[in-house]
Amino acid sequence: MxxxxxxxxxxxxxxxxxxxxxxxxxxxxxxxxxxxxxxxxxxxxxxxxxxxxxxxxxxxxxxxxxxxxxxxxxxxxxxxxxxxxxxxxxxxxxxxxxxxxxxxxxxxxxxxxxxxxxxxxxxxxxxxxxxxxxxxxxxxxxxxxxxxxxxxxxxxxxxxxxxxxxxxxxxxxxxxxxxxxxxxxxxxxxxxxxxxxxxxxxxxxxxxxxxxxxxxxxxxxxxxxxxxxxxxxxxxxxxxxxxxQEKGQAAEVLVIQPNFDPFQEKFEGGAKFIPYHEQLQRMFRLTEQNLTPQTKLVLWPETSLEENNWEATFEANPKALQIRSFLARHPGLELITGATTLTTYPSKETASESSRYRDDIGYYDFFNTAVFFGNAAQPVQFYHKSRLVPGVEGVPHWLSAFVIDLGGAAGGLGRQAQAGVFRTTAPDSTLRTAPVICYESVYGDYVSQYIRRGATLIGIITNDGWWSDSPGHLQHLHYATLRAIETRRAIARSANTGISAFINQKGEIIQQTGWWVPAALRGTVRLNTEMTFYVRYGELxxxxxxxxxxxxxxxxxxxxxxxxxxx
Incomplete structure (x- = not known):
């Protein structure tokens, strides 16, 4: 049938x-x-x-x-x-x-x-x-x-x-x-x-x-x-x-991944909050254990110094003094760390749109900041994150009452108008680092601004633990490989939680840490000084x-x- x-x-x-x-x-x-x-x-x-x-x-x-x-x-x-x-x-x-x-x-x-x-x-x-x-x-x-x-x-x-x-x-x-x-x-x-x-x-x-x-x-x-x-x-x-072929002088860089849970441990008020001085000691310990005499730069992740740090008095800050003491024991070493910093304005007229006001302080701003210690004695340099996460860091003034929390501390932060580059006062140094903070690494056109201003290395500091073990932190890592190709700059990436890594000038991830583990990663990068067509001419x-x-x-x-x- x-x-x-x-x-x-x-x-x-x-x-x-x-x-x-x-x-x-x-x-x-x-x-x-x-x-x-x-x-x-x-x-x-x-x-x-x-x-x-x-x-x-x-x-x-x-x-x-x-x-x-x-x-x-x-x-x-x-x-x-x-x-x-x-x-x-x-x-x-x-x-x-x-x-x-x-x-x-x-x-x-x-x-x-x-x-x-x-x-x-x-x-x-x-x-x-x-x-x-x-x-x-x-x-x-x-x-x-x-x-x-x-x-x-x-x-x-x-x-x-x-x-x-x-x-x-x-x-x-x-x-x-x-x-x-x-x-x-x-x-x-x-x-x-x-x-x-x-x-x-x-x-x-x-x-x-x-x-x-x-x-x-x-x-x-x-x-x-x-x-x-x-x-x-x-x-x-x-x-x-x-x-x-990769270009530029070689330099050894150390990236630190302290691995503080941003929901439970990292910030005050978390159920398992780790006191800030203990967090700092973990970063010092990981750094000391993995340094070599050849290491030129150490990267600590975003908001490593989380307590309110006033920029006007930062040099006298106990945490800053500890870092200076550490650098004094390691001559020739540079260190970049993430921090939350604040600055005041003398009047309403000079204040930014993102500024806040308190009777005892006046007008002031919060910043998601990268802080640069060129050596034990050189004055610190600040870079304020410019490309802010919408709804949590970057909130238009007229929309501030309707903040959407996408992770982090909700509220509008101040920002820097243009990219900044960290460099020491040493005349023979070719190590000039672009301090790219977290979300900024998604912006090809903005990252290229660092290079036009002289950066020979891209240093990404981030905290990707907000999105757990999901495609989010992996996408963020891989997007950075495109910035390496666009600029032909090596990348050193330090993540509080997430994945820390080294990426070469061809966009290849040559070293990376595991997910959600305390770690340190040491690698050699090339410090390219040439500009690509894209860097030179921008988003044509x-x-x-x-x-x-x-x-x-x-x-x-x-x-x-x-x-x-x-x-």
Whole structure:
């Protein structure tokens, strides 16, 4: 007896439910994102194709703009949730807000694409999509609600061997690559579906071989263009990598990972709070046990000196005096530590927007600070974190009453206007350290400012314990590899909790500690003094995309007005 089991029937993606296409696109973008294995980053090159199908199918069915927005938002909120859910380890409300609000902001470039395609036609519409998206990514690097964690170019952070050309383009070059390939793949499949549909409506004579031949040539051209767009950047990257040799003098650096639980041990009020003087002694002990006579620099992590440290009297601070005593026993050694510092302002007029006021103090500011001890006698130098975490460190003045806690001590902090570089007064020293504090390492354009100001080494100090053992601290570590490629600077990374590491100038992690263990890591880095194209000229791609986006929007608005008045 013959089987009556139903046969599997393939249906083209254009006929799939929109929610399924949204889920598929979000799932592919998540699958290709760090910290999945490096080869899976290739999935990012097709991750947007289901969404492009979704938008095209809805438009063909006559869906309203509101319906297109709903499914666009569904795609983006799922991708944000799959990839950055770990923010909720700090606070559930903060995690939800980060996902919901960032997905909403991402609708700005995607819906601008929809309206451009509707008003100016598909050809200009599809060209506008990567322009709008990259213009948005550039904006997301510079405004109050900055959250560039999902900048598409970050997606290759575990596949650095494919993006060595970031030294020319920066990470936004990776965003261009992703969009170009996704659009080429979509055009190939979409045109194939249109051919099938058209041939079904034609007679057998009209669908002759001669009539099909031009389309087959057209499709082969798309196939070749797609393969070139995928392979050429990888081949170029391999060539650059094979020819690149690390540059600069060698220096031995020691990074300390004291491993204080930020929820229980690190801060006063925690259930297992470790007194600050005991925390300091653990860092001294780890440092002393791992120093050698060749060590030139020690890095302690973010907020290692957590008590309120007034900058005006910092030199007399007992903790500062202990550090000076330690350095006096080790001539030629430099030390960078994270700290919470405060400074006062003489009047309201001179105070910053982030300043606070108390009757007994006046106007004052809190800072997330890196403090530099060049030697036992040189005056300390301060660098105040500039790129602040939105909702916890960086709170716009008008929004300070509605703070979203994403981890840490909520409230607006002061910030420094520009990058700073730590250097000793020794004239023959080539060790000039960029003090990059935590979240700042996600900003390629900002990190390049340190290099333009003379930094020969990137020193990252951070505290990644807020997000437990999740993809969050791993993504943060791997994003730093892209900064090494963009600037061709070695990186020494000191994490309170998280993973401390050394990264070479090719973006390769050459040493790293374990997760959630007290540790010290000693490594030799090269102090490059040359500037890459990206460092020298900055975000040309991002700024160019913003100019083009403004011109496109102006054109579309004029087109819309002409249509309206023509009617």
């Amino acid at each position: 013959l089987s009556t089991a139903p046969a599997f029937t393939w249906t083209r993606p254009a006929s799939w439910p929109p929610a399924l296409l949204a889920l598929l696109s979000a799932g592919l973008l998540w699958l290709g994102w760090p910290v999945h294995p490096a080869p899976l980053a290739l999935v990012l090159l097709v991750g947007w194709v289901p969404y492009l199908y979704l938008e095209a199918a809805l438009v063909r069915r006559g869906a309203t703009g509101w319906k297109v927005f709903r499914y666009t938002y569904l795609t983006l909120v799922l991708w944000n949730a799959f990839t950055t859910w770990w923010v909720s380890y700090s606070t559930l409300g903060g995690g939800i807000a980060a996902v919901v609000l960032n997905a909403l902001l991402m609708c700005l470039p995607t819906m601008a694409f929809y309206h451009t395609k509707r008003l100016a036609g598909p050809r200009l519409g599809y060209v506008s999509l990567p322009i709008y998206w990259i213009a948005f990514e550039q904006l997301h690097l510079h405004w109050d609600f900055t959250w560039p964690w999902l900048t598409l170019g970050n997606g290759f952070a575990t596949a650095t061997e494919w993006v060595q050309w970031y030294e020319y383009t920066g990470f936004l070059g990776g965003s261009v690559w992703i969009w170009v390939v996704n659009l080429l793949v979509f055009f190939s499949i979409e045109n194939d579906e249109l051919r099938i549909k058209n041939e079904a409506q034609e007679s057998a004579e009209q669908a002759s071989t001669m009539r099909r031949k031009p389309f087959l040539i057209f499709n082969s051209q798309f196939l070749i263009a797609t393969l070139v767009a995928i392979l050429l950047p990888i081949v170029v990257s391999k060539i650059i990598s094979s020819r690149y 791609i991002g700024r160019g995309a913003q100019v083009l986006a403004v011109l496109l929007l102006a054109f579309v608005m004029v087109r819309a007005l002409n249509r309206r008045f023509a009617v």
